[in-house]
Amino acid sequence: xxxxxxxxxxxSLFVLSVLTACAxxxxxxxxxxxxxxxxxxxxxxxxxSDRPSQPIAxxxxxxxxxxxxxxxxxxxxxxxxxxxxxxxxxxxxDPANLVTSFYQNQLQAQNWQIVSQPTEQSNALIATKNDxxxxxxxxxxxxxxxxxIEYVRNGVTTQTTPDSTAxxxxxxxxxxxxxxxxxxxxxxxxxxxxxxxxxxDIDKAPQQLRPxxxxxxxxxxxxxxxxxxxxxxxxxxxxxxxxxxxxxxRLLFAANNQINxxxxxxxxxxxxxxxxxxxxxxxxxDPDFAAIQGLADAGLIPSALSGDSSAVLFxxxxxxxxxxxxxxxxxxxxxQALPNASLDAVKDTWGFQDAGKIEPKALRAILADFQNSDRxxxxxxxxxxxxxxxxxxxxxxxxxxxxxxxxxxxEGLSAQEMLQINKGNSTPETIEPPPQ
Numbered sequence: 001x002x003x004x005x006x007x008x009x010x011x012s013l014f015v016l017s018v019l020t021a022c023a024x025x026x027x028x029x030x031x032x033x034x035x036x037x038x039x040x041x042x043x044x045x046x047x048x049s050d051r052p053s054q055p056i057a058x059x060x061x062x063x064x065x066x067x068x069x070x071x072x073x074x075x076x077x078x079x080x081x082x083x084x085x086x087x088x089x090x091x092x093x094d095p096a097n098l099v100t101s102f103y104q105n106q107l108q109a110q111n112w113q114i115v116s117q118p119t120e121q122s123n124a125l126i127a128t129k130n131d132x133x134x135x136x137x138x139x140x141x142x143x144x145x146x147x148x149i150e151y152v153r154n155g156v157t158t159q160t161t162p163d164s165t166a167x168x169x170x171x172x173x174x175x176x177x178x179x180x181x182x183x184x185x186x187x188x189x190x191x192x193x194x195x196x197x198x199x200x201d202i203d204k205a206p207q208q209l210r211p212x213x214x215x216x217x218x219x220x221x222x223x224x225x226x227x228x229x230x231x232x233x234x235x236x237x238x239x240x241x242x243x244x245x246x247x248x249x250r251l252l253f254a255a256n257n258q259i260n261x262x263x264x265x266x267x268x269x270x271x272x273x274x275x276x277x278x279x280x281x282x283x284x285x286d287p288d289f290a291a292i293q294g295l296a297d298a299g300l301i302p303s304a305l306s307g308d309s310s311a312v313l314f315x316x317x318x319x320x321x322x323x324x325x326x327x328x329x330x331x332x333x334x335x336q337a338l339p340n341a342s343l344d345a346v347k348d349t350w351g352f353q354d355a356g357k358i359e360p361k362a363l364r365a366i367l368a369d370f371q372n373s374d375r376x377x378x379x380x381x382x383x384x385x386x387x388x389x390x391x392x393x394x395x396x397x398x399x400x401x402x403x404x405x406x407x408x409x410x411e412g413l414s415a416q417e418m419l420q421i422n423k424g425n426s427t428p429e430t431i432e433p434p435p436q
Contacts, residue, residue, distance in 0.1 A: 059086060059151055063134070064106035066099055068092050069147075086151040096138050096145045100125065103136045115285050126285055135287055150287065198235065205239035205397040208383065212404040213237060213397060215415035219422075221255050222400070239397035246288050246316035248325070248399055249301070253291035255403040256332050259418050266335070266406075270294040278303045279314035288316065301328055302361065320399070322382075323362040323390035329377055329402050330365040333412070338364035339371075346370075350378075352388040359390065373409040377402045 059065070069092040092099055100118060107127045108114065112134065116126035124137040131153060138147040199217055202210050216222050222237065253268055260266040271293035277283055278296045286292070292314060295301045302308040331338065341363040347355045349370045358366065366388070369376050378388070381401040405414040 059088065059149065062110070063149075063151065064103065064110065066090065066092055066094075066102050066147075068094050069099070072146075086149075088149050090147050090149065092145045092147070093143075094145060096123075096147075099138050099145050099147055100136075107134070115283075124287070126287070128285060133285055199237040200235045201237055202239065205237075209239070209381075209397045209401050212380075212401040212415070213239065215404060215419060216255065216400050218419055219258060219415055221251065221258055221403070221415070237396065239395060239400075241396050242319045242393040243396045243399045244317050245314065245320050245324070246292070247396075248320045248328070248394070249295055249316075250288050250291045251399065251403055252300075252328060252332075253294060255415075256406060259406050259413050259415060261418075262421070268294050268298050268300070271297060278305055280312050282314050282316060286316070292316065295328070300331055308361075319393040321390060322388060322392050322394055323359050323366070325381070325394050325399065325402060326369055326377055327359075327362040327365040330369050332406055333372060333375075333377070333408055334368055338368050340364065341367040350388070351386055353386050354388055354390070357390050358388065362390065371409065375405060375407065375409050375412065380404065 069090040072089040072091050074086070074088050103125055104114065104117075107125075110129075112127040112129045114125070114127050116124065118125055118138065123139060124135050126133065126135050128134075133150075133152045135150040135152075136147060137150070138145060199213065199222075202213050205213060213222070217237070253270070257267045270290040272290075275284060275289075275293060277289070278293060282289055282292050284293075292301075296303040296305055299306045301314075302311040303314075304311060343355055343358075343363065346352060346358065346363055346367055349367060352358075366378070369378055381394075381398040404416075406412055
């Protein structure tokens with residue numbers, strides 16, 4: 001037998017001679033193809049793939065994606081029985097106007113119907129196609145442009161996890177070479193969990209209001225994305241910023257339902273997509289339609305449904321006032337008809353010097369709120385005061401204080417108690433509000 005080194009040299013010379021002889025022949029071409037790299041693998045390794053073959057973050061492969069943008073994350077969104085929701089956040093080094101122009105052109109080119117263009121009040125581009133609504137909300141930040149893509153498909157039931165064994169050879173197949181891991185007997189539904197948000201600017205809120213913000217943030221209520229004019233879950237809460245009617249309606253709806261998650265009878269039903277609208281300026285395509293229309297259907301905000309024929313506009317982007325803050329919330333505390341109220345009754349109970357400036361429709365809620373004693377929304381949000389200032393706008397921190405507790409003076413549930421329940425303490429102790 002030849003030594004190993006000599007045998008290796010002979011084999012090498014033989015292969016070289018074959019390759020040289022067949023370089024221009026069919027055999028050479030076939031051999032070259034056999035030894036060449038897989039083209040698809042090369043394209044992937046070199047990063048030259050024009051379009052991913054699989055959806056990105058759940059978005060369809062044919063949905064336009066801005067080329068100079070990076071996916072930052074997927075915000076959890078719980079689908080309903082009739083809709084599936086995908087909400088992704090992106091960042092780009094390009095200015096906002098380029099991103100906006102790209103989506104305006106691309107969506108129109110793909111036969112999407114643009115139903116809402118970005119404005120000064122709302123930087124959201126909303127488009128519909130068949131049973132799908134897409135909302136691209138763009139925010140121009142220093143040094144980068146952040147934006148979200150919300151993709152809502154209607155008429156879709158809860159998605160299920162695909163069968164991982166569908167493409168795996170099974171016993172009896174000619175390609176079966178070993179045992180296959182057992183699969184669940186039934187597919188598991190894909191569920192989304194609510195994540196809490198940590199804000200870095202809570203210290204800018206009045207000290208008495210900070211615990212309310214922290215508890216609501218821990219429940220994930222303040223982390224709800226705003227598809228209309230918010231692009232990502234920011235680490236800033238902006239406690240002193242004025243809250244809009246749209247934002248408060250969304251948070252009121254979410255806070256009531258989450259704090260009362262174990263009591264379905266106390267929850268508000270959201271309006272289904274495509275329901276007949278009550279307000280002319282809140283169409284069914286509006287990102288907050290489900291919450292706003294749900295509140296109107298429940299009679300919690302003035303509308304034609306509640307007998308107010310003049311309330312044809314909701315004015316979603318208008319600032320929320322103090323009297324609106326209380327008027328919308330108190331019915332969810334008392335869970336019964338509000339008491340009859342007069343201007344004198346409010347003066348005698350609250351002692352407000354400016355009671356005469358309160359809208360007559362809000363007097364009943366304000367009087368009922370007084371009966372909640374230390375659980376009063378007014379006391380919790382504004383502390384002791386002899387001036388109600390009913391037309392004054394509401395800060396986000398003040399709205400959080402109001403949403404922290406649902407109930408009356410003797411029975412109710414707070415965000416802090418819900419945190420205890422979520423941690424496994426099914427019978428939490430009665431927790432008093434933080435001192436004013």
